[in-house]
Amino acid sequence: MTFLSSSALAQTKIATVDLRKLFDNYYKTKLAQADIQERKESLEKDDKAMLDDFKKANDEYQQLLAQTGDQAISDDERDRRKQAAADQLKELQDRKTAIDQYERQAQATLSDQLQRMRDKVLVDIQAAVTARAKAGGYSIVLDTAAQSITSTAVVVYHDGEDDLTDDVLKQLNAGAPIDTIDTSAPAATTPTTSFMNTNSP
Numbered sequence: 001m002t003f004l005s006s007s008a009l010a011q012t013k014i015a016t017v018d019l020r021k022l023f024d025n026y027y028k029t030k031l032a033q034a035d036i037q038e039r040k041e042s043l044e045k046d047d048k049a050m051l052d053d054f055k056k057a058n059d060e061y062q063q064l065l066a067q068t069g070d071q072a073i074s075d076d077e078r079d080r081r082k083q084a085a086a087d088q089l090k091e092l093q094d095r096k097t098a099i100d101q102y103e104r105q106a107q108a109t110l111s112d113q114l115q116r117m118r119d120k121v122l123v124d125i126q127a128a129v130t131a132r133a134k135a136g137g138y139s140i141v142l143d144t145a146a147q148s149i150t151s152t153a154v155v156v157y158h159d160g161e162d163d164l165t166d167d168v169l170k171q172l173n174a175g176a177p178i179d180t181i182d183t184s185a186p187a188a189t190t191p192t193t194s195f196m197n198t199n200s201p
Contacts, residue, residue: 027176
């Protein structure tokens with residue numbers, strides 16, 4: 001049994017890849033991130049315009065509210081201004097609801113676009129790793145960037161031999177535009193789903 005187990009183990013070729021490096025340096029990731037960032041900035045611009053309009057309307061409401069206590073005007077005029085202030089307050093509440101709804105929808109839009117981007121990129125990477133592993137006769141490919149539930153590395157040690165990362169990355173970026181490839185650059189950042197907040201993935 002020991003002989004058979006040793007024989008089976010000897011026949012199992014194991015390789016590694018750094019999935020984080022592949023993801024961050026794949027040119028399609030960078031192109032998708034640029035699209036997401038552009039969309040994010042557009043949503044933030046619209047949101048800022050809505051907030052500016054809200055602030056302006058709120059200032060007008062505060063001025064109108066202050067005038068409702070002016071004793072220099074008639075009772076009828078004060079009543080008219082109170083009603084105008086009440087109408088203005090209702091409009092402010094409606095605007096605030098619209099802004100909240102817009103921001104929630106913006107978050108959902110960015111989250112959906114980000115998830116679709118990740119899924120498409122990972123499909124490409126998995127296909128490239130699979131092709132390279134089969135060509136090299138590897139039975140298992142481990143991700144050296146993966147972490148366990150304790151936030152420690154799944155692969156505790158590897159000597160760098162049989163690492164397919166660079167070969168796979170060259171394959172993935174074979175048809176990339178020149179200006180999208182820079183494997184020496186720091187890891188790319190990916191917009192998070194939080195509206196108006198960008199951090200590393």
